Amino acid sequence: MDANDETCDQQLPLPPKPVLPDIAAARSRGPADVVEAHWQSLRLSWQWSQAVHQIRSPGRPYPGIVPLLEAAAAQPRLRRLYPFTSHFALLFSSSTSYPWTVQAGSIEPLHNGRFRVRRHRPFAVIGEVATAEEAVDLVLELLPTGPEPIITTSADRHV
Template identity: 30%
Template sequence: MTEETTVEKTWRGILEGHPTARRGEPAVIAAAYAEPRLRALYPIPSHGALTFHRNTQDPWSNDLPYIAGDEHSCIVYGPLHVGGVLGDSLTPQEAAALVVAQLTDDCGPAFEGPWPRPDSSVG
């Protein structure tokens, strides 16, 4: 049996409500986890938003769209350094699909360590 990656452990902790895991909107977390490409990225739920990162340690990549909202209505924002609303009044599933549609082909899975990748092959 293979050992869980940091990304897998983080998702599992969030989904199972582990005491040390960050808390997020359950419907948004579940919709994002259902998307294989998002499940391969490092999730950080915080302040009503779910961000995704290409790496597992601070500093974060912060170059991917993210979701804010709840089970009733979500907004997808562009990457933190670019900003802008990519979609609003979305279901969690629509929001997760929109984030996936914005990912480049070379995005994921997340690598272990801080951003940027030491060999500079990402970003």
């Protein structure tokens, strides 16, 4: 074994996993608390994933999901909706459980640091922008006008 093998076997310690909000307890308090707890949970989980990525793959870019979540959470109209991610894309639902009732569109952080915004219905790419804030602005334009959507839980819907 040479000196290079030893340094490869030594790994930096990973950050401790975050303590996530209790989603079950939030569900017992109602949809608004579920939405808030899930925003916190997503932010903490993705921040941890990014920190782990930086330790395990230093120098390799990580998609901009963390700044995207921060930019979206700063917007009151989006903050009222249930956020969820799929393949790094951020989406917003007026339902707090599956099947999702997607509002507006989705934002996908790209590996080149840009963000792609897609409309949900009809499905189409509506733009690619340089910052998370610009992407959030495009999604805000896609939200329905008029009254805000009513947030529902699976118990509120008749399936």
